[in-house]
Amino acid sequence: MPSVILLLTTFLTPLSVQAHNLPKLKIVTENLVPFQIQQPSGDLSGLSVEVIEKMFQALTITPDIRIMPWARAYEIAKKEANVLIFSIARTPHRNLMFHWVGCITDEQFSFWGLKKNYDNKEYSITQLKQHKIAVSRHSNAEQYTIDNQFENITRLVQEDQNMQMLFSARVDLIVATELTVKHRAKKLGYNYQALTKVHNANGLNNNLCIALSLGSDPIWIQRLTSQYQQLEEKGVIDNLRKKWLSDKAHHSP
Numbered sequence: 001m002p003s004v005i006l007l008l009t010t011f012l013t014p015l016s017v018q019a020h021n022l023p024k025l026k027i028v029t030e031n032l033v034p035f036q037i038q039q040p041s042g043d044l045s046g047l048s049v050e051v052i053e054k055m056f057q058a059l060t061i062t063p064d065i066r067i068m069p070w071a072r073a074y075e076i077a078k079k080e081a082n083v084l085i086f087s088i089a090r091t092p093h094r095n096l097m098f099h100w101v102g103c104i105t106d107e108q109f110s111f112w113g114l115k116k117n118y119d120n121k122e123y124s125i126t127q128l129k130q131h132k133i134a135v136s137r138h139s140n141a142e143q144y145t146i147d148n149q150f151e152n153i154t155r156l157v158q159e160d161q162n163m164q165m166l167f168s169a170r171v172d173l174i175v176a177t178e179l180t181v182k183h184r185a186k187k188l189g190y191n192y193q194a195l196t197k198v199h200n201a202n203g204l205n206n207n208l209c210i211a212l213s214l215g216s217d218p219i220w221i222q223r224l225t226s227q228y229q230q231l232e233e234k235g236v237i238d239n240l241r242k243k244w245l246s247d248k249a250h251h252s253p
Contacts, residue, residue: 022217022219022220023217024082025082025216025220026076026084027052027084027085028068028073028074028076028083028084028085028086029049029052030069030073030087031067031159032046032159032180033046033180034047034179034245035047035049035087035104035208036086036087038067046244047105047241047243047245048086048087048208048210050244051104051231051240052084052086054231055224055231058227058230059223059227069158070159071137071157073085074138075138077211077213078213080213081214081215081216082213082215082216082217083212083213084101084212084220085098085212085213086104086211087104087208087209088208088209088211089140089206089207089208089209090206090207090208090209090211091140091206093140093143093147094140098211098213098214099211099212099213099216099221099225100209100210101209101211101212101221101224101228102228102232102237103208103209103210104207104208104210104241105207105208105245106208107177107208108200109141109144109175109176109177109204109205110175110178110197110199110201111123111197111199112173112174112175112176112196113131113166113173113174114166114195117172118196118198120196122199122200124199125199128198128199129148129149129150129151130152131152131173132152132170132172132173133150133152133153133154133171133172133173133174133175134153134154134170134171134173134174135154135155135156135174136155136156136162137155137157140204141175142155144175144201144203144204145175154170154171160187160188162176163188163190167194173198178197179245181195210224
């Protein structure tokens with residue numbers, strides 16, 4: 001599953017954070033269209049970004065955003081308290097590693113290769129193990145290949161490198177959702193039609209969520225979870241899903 005760190009450095013109302021002596025909160029994420037998109041200007045947009053912004057708007061907090069690789073953001077969220085991370089796949093492996101604030105959408109993963117190298121039949125996991133596969137470090141795809149005892153794995157820091165290596169014939173397969181593959185191919189100038197699904201990785205399917213690191217202040221956990229639930233109940237998040245995930249949605253990185 002490329003990255004952003006959101007440091008809360010703005011002024012807070014006296015009753016929001018200071019009244020409870022809450023620690024500063026870091027918010028980490030990656031650059032992943034259409035969930036988090038870094039514009040050339042440096043601004044962020046995207047489905048998950050808008051959800052986060054609306055959550056913190058209700059808390060009268062204006063965040064300041066910086067970009068970093070997903071592997072680094074994930075390490076921060078694992079090691080430090082009071083870190084909010086999004087968009088992160090909720091997998092069995094990660095389930096007890098975070099406090100889960102809310103889940104924005106579900107994801108369905110597949111192994112992808114170049115059509116010229118594969119026919120239209122479904123390949124088995126055993127067959128896939130004979131091929132070179134690129135995955136991102138600390139991604140759920142990496143954990144999946146480890147759990148299934150793949151050996152020929154190339155681990156990368158930047159998400160875009162996966163597709164670049166596929167089209168340059170340095171690896172045979174990548175693991176991603178159809179939505180991500182379409183957006184990334186367009187962003188990098190590759191022909192999406194040259195790609196084909198080789199195997200449906202149903203064991204990788206999950207919910208894409210917002211989570212807090214272990215050890216985070218209970219008030220942060222309560223407030224952020226409550227704000228997410230209110231947005232969900234009011235239909236705000238569903239409207240954002242329709243805006244960003246519909247077939248007619250068009251988003252430039």
